[in-house]
Ligand code: 5GP
């Protein structure tokens with residue numbers, strides 16, 4: 136006990152404080168909260184899709200969960216529906232962006248070796264140009 140507060144209450148407050156601090160400092164949390172403007176293609180209660188600020192192909196957009204998840208290796212069993220929603224809308228938008236006939240690339244970069252620069256899970260969708268394999 137710390138004065139009249141139980142250790143459970145202190146732990147919960149600490150966790151909530153760190154989530155709030157993270158949302159404040161994370162660029163994609165701020166985009167999801169409409170605090171930073173973006174060219175939004177789709178949003179619902181749990182996800183948002185917006186154009187990449189530095190497109191690497193004629194079509195290049197990102198699909199993010201609105202809740203903060205660092206990367207794909209941090210997802211939990213309870214996030215399966217959320218991930219399905221991201222993939223479902225990613226392919227739907229790719230079609231409306233004109234990628235149905237020739238296809239597109241759907242990419243999740245994860246941590247340093249995966250080339251992740253923004254530590255909030257995001258699915259890249261790139262289309263309307265030929266992309267090669269293996270990546271650099
Ligand atoms: P990563 O390298 O983490 O896989 O991808 C991060 C992506 O976010 C990059 O393609 C980068 O261009 C994009 N990005 C970074 N800052 C912003 C921003 O402020 N707005 C938008 N729309 N995209 C951003």
Ligand code: ZN
Pocket residue numbers: 157158161162163164165202203204254255
């Ligand atoms: Zn975030």
